[in-house]
Amino acid sequence: MIADLAVRRESFLRCWRHSPGLTLLSLCCIALNSVSFAVVGLGLRAVVDGSIRADFSAIVVGAAGAAAAYTIDLVVGQIGFELRTHVVGRVTLTEVQPEVMRATMGVDTIEHLERSDYLDRIGVVRAEVWRVVDSGWAAIEAFVFVVRLGAALAVLATVSPLLLGLLVVAVVPLLLEWHGGRRMRDAEAAAAEDRRLERHLLALAIDPGAGKELRVAGAADRLLRRQRQAWESAATTVVRARLVASLWSALGWSIFALGFIGGLVLLVRQTAGSPAAGGDLVLAITVGAQLRFAVEQAVERSIDAGGAALVLAPYRWLREYHAGTAARGGPGLAPPARLTDGIVLDDVSFTYPGTDRLAVDRLSARLPAGAIVAVVGEYGSGKSTLVKLLAKLYRPDSGAVRVDGTDLADLDTAAWRAAMSAAFQDFGRYRTTVAEGVGLGDPAGMDSAERIRAAIRTAGAEEFVDRLPQGTDTMLSTQFGGVELSEGQWQKVALARACMRAQPLLFVLDEPTASLDAPSERAIFEAYMTRARAIRGGTGAITVVVSHRFSTVAGADLILVLEAGRLVESGTHASLLARAGRYAALYDLQAKAYA
């Protein structure tokens, strides 16, 4: 609560610093608006009283006051709203949104991108980040609307304390509408699954991949029928609830109208015969009629202010999580300029957050400087996890990864990343030009057309890139008016991206050729071997290749065989075959399958 208040205050101050003039103007509008409609009533009373007393100046002042207050009520409220929306929007887009993106991207590890509970929180913040900025305004406005309600009641009390009873009848429609609103929300929640399904089926219908299958199978009509059913089911639930909510609302309004008329009748009976009562009557009618809206605004904005807490909580979590991981990472030590000893995995264990199974289980191995190391094993044996630990995308639960004797945890994360290159199994498909998509592998070198070409050459992508309509300037993906690539071509672009750094200390290839045909895979792997041998001289670079295909990695200097997160064998291809253990059995199995 206190922490939320601090964020609200900070958000409001951001608006103030960003646009002090507009913020001040908007605040003035809110303040003026808070008293305007009570002043309309007072002005009209002055007019009526003035006409009874034949007091011309009272009539003029009253009419002018009422007219001004009425204009303010109609216009200034809207202007204040527009100004606030403008400032909130600008601060959201220029300050808070980028901060959220930085916090999401700036976390060293990727746990928050792989855990569904973290993703849910990030999703809420990203979708409703404007509410963080609006939260300060919502609190101010909620307070001002309560003051506005108080002012209206105070004015009514000057006529007769009896009229305070109008507050009760003004609350009744609100409660009934709230009840109807809750039914609507329940209905929306009940219809959410059908809506999701409906959107998903519609997206499938226009998805190029599914589109092919649906055409071949002739299943498009069937799919659209299912989509329509889902839509109708969702619509029926919501429309029914809307109808019920309207009935509750009509009932509430009727009660308010009856109570209001009752209050006026009482007032008339109390003041019957008194000529001075005309002004009071007009004031009671004007202010009383608006009372329900005053209550509604006060409640709505209070709910808004309270509802912002739903976004403020994950927003604070994201900031603290980011700050916490940054503090853990610290400024860190610089990685060595070249590896002399190598990387040692010392009794490393790791369990993914939210799971209880060890993905890497007490693994110890030495990856000598300059070595080409292959990591092999069956599905789910922990190969990619090992690679992520080397890239510092996760930290071991126990044990340590040592780089030339220094714990990887003590190395500066950004500097370590700058000293390595990686192509991952689930590589990114950047919808950019080829040159950008490759160059982003090393932002420092992405302006060099030569380096981009060299990376493309190393990845074996030169031939297909040269055939593209604008070569390296070709836009990728038809979504942006460019060309669509095959799976294998996308993978070659990702590989080229990983080749942008000329002298990395660690070069990681996690299943870099899974989408490629066997000859392409072989050619690329050989190119990598050549490259790995070339770069190891300069920096003692270690190349780690993860692969399912044992034949591809037979030329590696060291092969690590994983099973259920454990290292079960290690050695060269020849030594492992001679050992006739797990590696030999799997190699044999694959050789027979390919034969």
Ligand SMILES: Nc1ncnc2c1ncn2[C@@H]1O[C@H](COP(=O)(O)OP(=O)(O)OP(=O)(O)O)[C@@H](O)[C@H]1O
């Ligand atoms: N993000 C994650 N969250 C939870 N568990 C995970 C996550 N990623 C992997 N795992 C689990 O960790 C274990 C090791 O997975 P990993 O991806 O390292 O295996 P792998 O050998 O690379 O498999 P593959 O050859 O299929 O890529 C598996 O049991 C997997 O289900």
